[in-house]
Amino acid sequence: GQQVMQIPQYQHVQEGEDFTTYCNSSTTLSNIQWYKQRPGGHPVFLIQLVKSGEVKKQKRLTFQFGEAKKNSSLHITATQTTDVGTYFCAVASGTYKYIFGTGTRLKVLA
């Protein structure tokens, strides 16, 4: 079956450092979504990527969809303590199922 892996599993950074998480699929994707889950909270939608090689930016966050549409990355520039949480990618699998990646838990040290 389809597999979606995220790396790294955990990342601790000093405030002001950059952070990147990667999402890799075993199959070609039609689109990919990114969500953020704060500690104790529920996932919140960040963005959706559809086109091969697409790059989207939201303030300090940069999202990229690979040329082959099998991988994606989320990059945060100059992390802040408000960036703490777990970042998930999500992909549609088959017709009726969504698969969430394993998640990358980000800790920002002030």
Added chain:
Amino acid sequence: GAGVSQSPSNKVTEKGKDVELRCDPISGHTALYWYRQSLGQGLEFLIYFQGNSAPDKSGLPSDRFSAERTGGSVSTLTIQRTQQEDSAVYLCASSLGMFGYEQYFGPGTRLTVT
């Protein structure tokens, strides 16, 4: 407008009891999803509804789990004869459609089976 709501927010039950979890999606959202999240883990897809129909129930962990949706709105997830391994946060999400639409998540129901 109102977001996705779930009830109860917390449920503690004894092993072997049945529990019912409720999800009220955002009005007008035809797609509804149930996920399970164990402590510190990712999201496990359980089931998807388009309207009142669940085309694929293979994501449900066992036959003790069932779900229904009525009136294209409220959904209930029922777990019969609960086991300790059922302890988790059950999250509901809704969206305007299945593919290509962002999912709006509710706050979840934390289920603890003792």
